[in-house]
Amino acid sequence: MSEQRLQKIISAAGLASRRAAEGMLSAGRVTVNGVPVALGQSADAEKDDIRLDGVPVKPIRSHTYIMLNKPRGYVTTLSDEKGRRTVAELVKGAGVRLYPVGRLDLNTEGLLIMTDDGELANCLMHPSHEVDKVYRAEVSGAEPKRAAAQLGALRELEGRAIAPARVSVTESGGARFTLEITIHEGRNRQVRKMCAAAGLKVHRLVRVAEGPLTLGALPSGKWRALTAAELASLRGAV
Numbered sequence: 394m395s396e397q398r399l400q401k402i403i404s405a406a407g408l409a410s411r412r413a414a415e416g417m418l419s420a421g422r423v424t425v426n427g428v429p430v431a432l433g434q435s436a437d438a439e440k441d442d443i444r445l446d447g448v449p450v451k452p453i454r455s456h457t458y459i460m461l462n463k464p465r466g467y468v469t470t471l472s473d474e475k476g477r478r479t480v481a482e483l484v485k486g487a488g489v490r491l492y493p494v495g496r497l498d499l500n501t502e503g504l505l506i507m508t509d510d511g512e513l514a515n516c517l518m519h520p521s522h523e524v525d526k527v528y529r530a531e532v533s534g535a536e537p538k539r540a541a542a543q544l545g546a547l548r549e550l551e552g553r554a555i556a557p558a559r560v561s562v563t564e565s566g567g568a569r570f571t572l573e574i575t576i577h578e579g580r581n582r583q584v585r586k587m588c589a590a591a592g593l594k595v596h597r598l599v600r601v602a603e604g605p606l607t608l609g610a611l612p613s614g615k616w617r618a619l620t621a622a623e624l625a626s627l628r629g630a631v
């Protein structure tokens with residue numbers, strides 16, 4: 394980044410309006426590389442150590458937010474010590490290092506949010522904010538309606554209380570049927586463990602929605618940037 398007027402840098406960092414920043418400069422509250430500066434001077438926000446009242450002024454970086462349709466067989470990590478394929482490989486084209494928000498286990502597919510905004514990621518993963526996650530599970534091993542009722546009635550998993558899930562049958566006919574399961578907790582392999590507790594075999598598990606975001610027709614292995622409206626509603630959800 395090239396040199397810019399300091400009042401512009403301070404206001405772009407979200408610390409004050411440009412006029413208020415001018416007042417701060419006139420009052421001698423701003424230093425560049427340890428030297429007090431006056432109104433009218435410029436600096437490089439990337440290279441120079443700019444401080445207001447001794448506190449570093451950092452430019453607001455714009456973050457990247459995407460959704461990936463994670464395929465089966467990919468690990469939700471940035472690098473895997475066992476050399477398995479990772480979600481990081483699938484989002485290389487985004488051009489920045491993106492961290493998964495939560496995780497989908499190796500054989501679970503579907504919607505995975507990835508971002509370099511640690512603050513939003515932490516908010517989304519924090520138990521007090523956990524947003525609804527909707528899974529489509531192709532299962533067998535019980536009568537569909539009874540399986541849905543049994544899953545919806547589960548209050549404990551491995552000796553620990555769980556919040557009730559919302560469960561409905563979306564497709565049935567043969568031995569295999571599809572359940573839509575909505576949970577807001579994020580325990581390790583929670584849906585698979587719930588299905589096992591109800592005597593169900595899981596053939597396929599896909600996360601189709603998280604909070605206000607839906608996977609839609611995004612092909613497996615592909616990603617897309619979140620729209621401004623999606624990002625705003627995601628922020629609203631936490």
Ligand code: URA
Nearest residue numbers: 497498501582584585
């Ligand atoms: N529940 C699971 O069992 N697996 C996931 O990846 C996510 C939720």
